[in-house]
Amino acid sequence: MTTTTTTRLTRPRHGRVFGGVCAGIARRFGMKPGTVRLLALLSCLLPGPQFILYLVLWVAIPESD
Template sequence: MSNYSSAPRTLSRPRSGRVLGGVCAGIARRFGLEPWTVRGLFLLSCLLPGPQFLVYLALWLLLPDD
């Protein structure tokens, strides 16, 4: 288990542990999950039709940094 579960429960992009923009890492920390779990779920969701990339980009722009 990583240190994400002991972090504050606010939705923001962490400065460490980012792969691209930190959106998945921020969501994982907020809900007490591992970042790779959220990243995997995001990649699987990209197989479905929908605005996943637009939502990711919007969150990247709107979520504050730690």
């Protein structure tokens, strides 16, 4: 039996640019923070509530210890 380790979705206190949302998502899914930030920036070119979603995630995702 193998054990998988999952990381909780939290915003880091260090290594974040604005609120740490992209850095937290990157850490949770094993990606580079720069890649997630670029995808978030590119998604703002599409119509939709991306900026509002970022603000909601900023409030909803807890900071890590």
